[in-house]
Amino acid sequence: MNSKTELHIQEGVPPDMRRPDGKLDEEKVFKDPVHRYIHVRDELIWKLIGTKEFQRLRRIRQLGTTFLTFHGAEHTRFNHSLGVYEVMRRMIGNLEKKSEWDPEERLVCLASALLHDVGHGPFSHSFEKVFHMDHEKWTRRIILGNTEINDILLQMGDDFPAKVANVIAKTYDNKLLVSLISSQIDADRMDYLLRDAFYTGVSYGQFDMERILRVMRPQEDQAVFKHSGMHAVEDYIMSRYQMYWQVYFHPVTRSAEVILSKILHRAKELLADNYAFKINPVHFTTMFEGEVTLKDYLKLDESIILYYFQAWEEEEDPILSDLCQRFMNRRLFKYVECDPSKQMLIWPELQQLFKTIGLNPEYYLVIDSSSDLPYDFYRPGEKDERVPIHLLMPNGELSELSRQSDVVEAISGKKRTDHKLYFPKDLLTDQTTFPEEKRRILSLLMNQEG
Amino acid sequence: MLNEHAKLLALFKQTGEIIGRKKLQKMVYIAKKMNLPFNEKYQLHMFGPYSEELSLRVEEVCQLQFVSEVKEKKGGYQQYRYELSEKGEDFLSMMSFHFPDATGMLEDMNHKSSKFLELVSTVLYFEELPKKEVAEKVFKLKAKQNYSEADLDEAYAYINRLHQVAPKKGAYS
Structure with missing residues (x-):
């Protein structure tokens, strides 16, 4: 680590807050209008938030030019990234009650959630179109390159930055972990739907995230949802549908x-x-x-x-x-x-x-x-290339959401162009x-x- | 006007009928990696690189009746056949843009199985890694496809052949 970063880290976390278990002595909280509080207990996460590459996200709006339509939509990639981290933290908290989690995998997952959008540029949708760029490649370069983020991730081990980069690129071996950050129902979408609805001020876009997290069940390749929680998942799909047409595609x-x-x-x-x-x-x-x-x-x-x-x-x-x-x-x-x-x-x-x-x-x-547009609908069907949302039926079998839900089936067939x-x-x-x-x-x- | 859609139509014009959504996805990805001027963003999904943007664009050209989509039952699943329509030909002829002639390369690709193209596109997705690491990725991430070392060698040989006939980087954008 270079001396500049050392100094930065010491400024960010006083030495008396360092513990061998990687936890801060005192939990840090961010007040958040969507999740009420964002809780940080891991020193790694606290240090990552303090890096200049992460702080840069404060100067990049989450919804690009949407503020010209919905004047409240001034929220940034910084807010959203903290939100995704918090959703992931709660998700892991629930899943830990159902299965064993390797402590290192937990940190890989939390760091990936926090950093998943760090490569976004200003008005990135337009920039990417005009200059044929890909923010995910920049995310990878920031995580693996000569940056403060990389210095901090390296403190967890030589291969830790690559692990985080692989989760974000969906090339990590643990597919369950990847699916929590990037799938048809993941921490990223759950945060942005709720957050974008809140900041734009629209009344749709609401769903019961806590209920969804409670009915989540880990499987080998993805998390599935108890059948009894289907209506909460339906609300999430409806929210995605309405936000697409009313906000994202305005x-x-x-x-x-x-x-x-x-x-x-x-x-x-x-x-x-x-x-x-x-x-x-x-x-x-x-x-x-x-x-x-x-x-x-x-x-x-x-x-x-x-x-x-x-x-x-x-x-x-x-x-x-x-x-x-x-x-x-x-x-x-x-x-x-x-x-x-x-x-x-x-x-x-x-x-x-x-x-x-x-x-x-x-x-x-x-x-x-x-x-x-960089947003999509839920595509049902087991033969689609994207893993669909599965319900865990009372008999233990899995069933694709639109086979059980009339609401989801009805909106899935609608015009999308x-x-x-x-x-x-x-x-x-x-x-x-x-x-x-x-x-x-x-x-x-x-x-x-x- | 709809330049990105027109590129897709130009591809169909050169390939003839394409059977299967998966095959279409992989062909466009491989064509993009071989410097044909496609701009769709891809991510790694269940069957290798996949572009939601392309899926929606295909849906659009089908709804505009520029491309015909025929859905048929094959075994226990649905299969889709895509072909450029007369209306699509008309649209393409009105467009003033140049799309390189890669008929030979595209036709050859179209004759390959979608499973093989899935492997080829996955290898290309990891092309910056050494072959040994690519093999590890393929065997771990695509365990269900049971690809062998020989399959992997064949994919590399095929990619080499494609590179020899592909347009130079930056020739079209």
């Missing part, structure tokens, strides 16, 4: 995501064309060039991104400037429902009309689809220039609305 949030992605595309394009930015975008350079170092990546957070967006409002490039003004001042694109199989017939004409009126269709005419076409309606309704072309565009857009 059309206004998608509009903000579309503009954000287009800003990044434009900046990348300008940089490639050697455009002279008024302020050199040093934080983006290696990302645009596809050679981001860990050090550069860890410097990125939402405050940096918003700083550039504000600066770019004053840029000479009209597209970059306009898109940034739209994002910063919430002047988002409007949308119409879109059927791409019909849209394709008018698409060439629409594109040409946009060019005629001076709008680049690459940036101002955008289709957004459900598959562009959706396409919307986004455009700057304000520029089209201002008919001081190109009135005929703009009327034609609006007519084409509105008439294809389903």
Whole structure:
């Protein structure tokens, strides 16, 4: 361990709090609006929370641009990560009553829960789309690379960081442990559904997590749920379904995501064309060039991104400037429902009309689809590639949830796809220039609305 | 317009009919690893690398009737057949994007069993590890598939052959 980290650790945990069993002398608690309290008794967890890589998560919102739709959604990856850790701690507490747990595996599990999102960047969904990045790879690099997190994990043993990284990558040998963090019903989803519902202020999204944890039963490859707890699991599936359509897939949030992605595309394009930015975008350079170092990546957070967006409002490039003004001042694109199989017939004409009126269709005419979203529904069926949720029946056999639950079966068959076409309606309704072309565009857009 | 969907249609155009969702998932993953311009995110699941994003995208192209999905019973389970439709061909012809011609590689892949492609894609998923460690992973994580050392060697040989015919990295994005 380097001296800098040593100093950091000593500052984080006074020497009198260190014990040979790895526990803090006094339990630490974080007040939390979702779980009431988050309890920390393991020195490892306390030290990990104090690392600069984990503290960086305070500057990355959990729901990206959703705050532009639901103003309460300002919660961060930091809150959520602590929440997942707490759910996992309670989960293990319940499972420990039913089966033996290796103390080291317990810590691997808790550390993995805490660190599972540490590789997320600012507005990571858009960044990942534009720059073809994967936050899980960054999580792995942060855990295994030259970081404070790695230094602390190494104190548990040379192979401890790799174990944590493997759990998060789902390549760890103990599949039960992996499933607690990443499966169709896991600590991650349970926390984010409850937390996102709380912070957005929506009334749906509630389910009885304590009940679910109580009816959880460990099996070799996954945790299953006692049949008597089926209704609590049904509520969880309903919550997932409703949050998907009402919050995660909200059309206004998608509009903000579309503009954000287009800003990044434009900046990348300008940089490639050697455009002279008024302020050199040093934080983006290696990302645009596809050679981001860990050090550069860890410097990125939402405050940096918003700083550039504000600066770019004053840029000479009209597209970059306009898109940034739209994002910063919430002047988002409007949308119409879109059927791409019909849209394709008018698409060439629409594109040409946009060019005629001076709008680049690459940036101002955008289709957004459900598959562009990083959230999913519950997919039932034993032949799916993802392990389904199983109920433990009174006779000891396992049965897939949708075979027992009419509610889950009913929503599983519903339409899951959706396409919307986004455009700057304000520029089209201002008919001081190109009135005929703009009327034609609006007519084409509105008439294809389903 | 729907560029990522169009890439999928271009793949179907080159492969012809693909039988089985698992096979389709593995073929796109392997194609991505062979530098074809797919951007779907994959994670390791029950049968190797799996992309929820791809599943939803396939659902979308089927609902748009760009690809036909035929569900049939085979033994005790459901099997799905996928093929590019006429409407999909029309859509593809209107798209102004270039998708590399990898017909030979994709057709060859399509003739392999999904179990073999599961092994190949799993090996590729761990490609940064030495072969010995990959073998450990495969035999532990895929114990139920009973892969042998010979299967693993065959998978490595197949990957080598694919690399020889695959486009260069960065050629398409």
